[in-house]
């Protein structure tokens with residue numbers, strides 16, 4: 684059984700909904716899933732690091748704040764430098780998701796930050812694997828995966844005047860679930 688760890692930050696609960704959806708998709712695909720808060724992993728010497736060390740795949744999640752990952756996620760990235768020193772995550776699979784207030788909101792930089800983190804850790808980045816762009820229509824249809832046309836990871840947009848009980852939309856959560864499933868499917872191929 685593939686082991687998947689999801690490590691995310693969410694200041695106001697929206698990205699947390701996305702993290703839950705990624706976890707649901709990974710569990711549906713048969714993985715053992717641990718969901719970890721970046722808030723608990725900001726020091727290299729304390730926190731549930733073992734769950735990350737033993738995972739086949741680590742999926743990173745952060746809201747987009749000021750055009751990149753949040754400060755708390757960046758603290759986690761800094762703290763992970765201890766794993767870089769020992770190449771502890773070399774050849775693990777990696778993927779990512781982000782959520783922001785604007786339709787774009789510069790989410791691509793958040794995902795690229797995660798790609799660079801994964802590369803520095805010598806991990807293997809898994810793209811979203813969903814066609815977008817030409818399939819976009821404005822409705823909130825759960826079948827409408829990747830409505831914003833991102834390919835590096837799963838993107839969600841949450842209207843800033845609405846709480847996490849309303850947004851992210853069903854379509855964005857469906858994209859997140861599909862990313863969780865894809866990571867597990869690729870972990871299966873990789874292990875074979």
Ligand SMILES: Cc1cc2nc3c(=O)[nH]c(=O)nc-3n(C[C@H](O)[C@H](O)[C@H](O)COP(=O)(O)O)c2cc1C
Nearest residue numbers: 693694695696697698746748749750783784785788
């Ligand atoms: C400090 C801060 C910076 C933000 N920067 C951006 C941004 O650069 N682009 C954007 O589209 N939304 C931005 N937002 C809006 C958040 O991305 C949005 O409200 C998101 O749903 C918050 O996720 P969370 O509830 O998981 O914290 C920002 C919000 C905060 C609090």
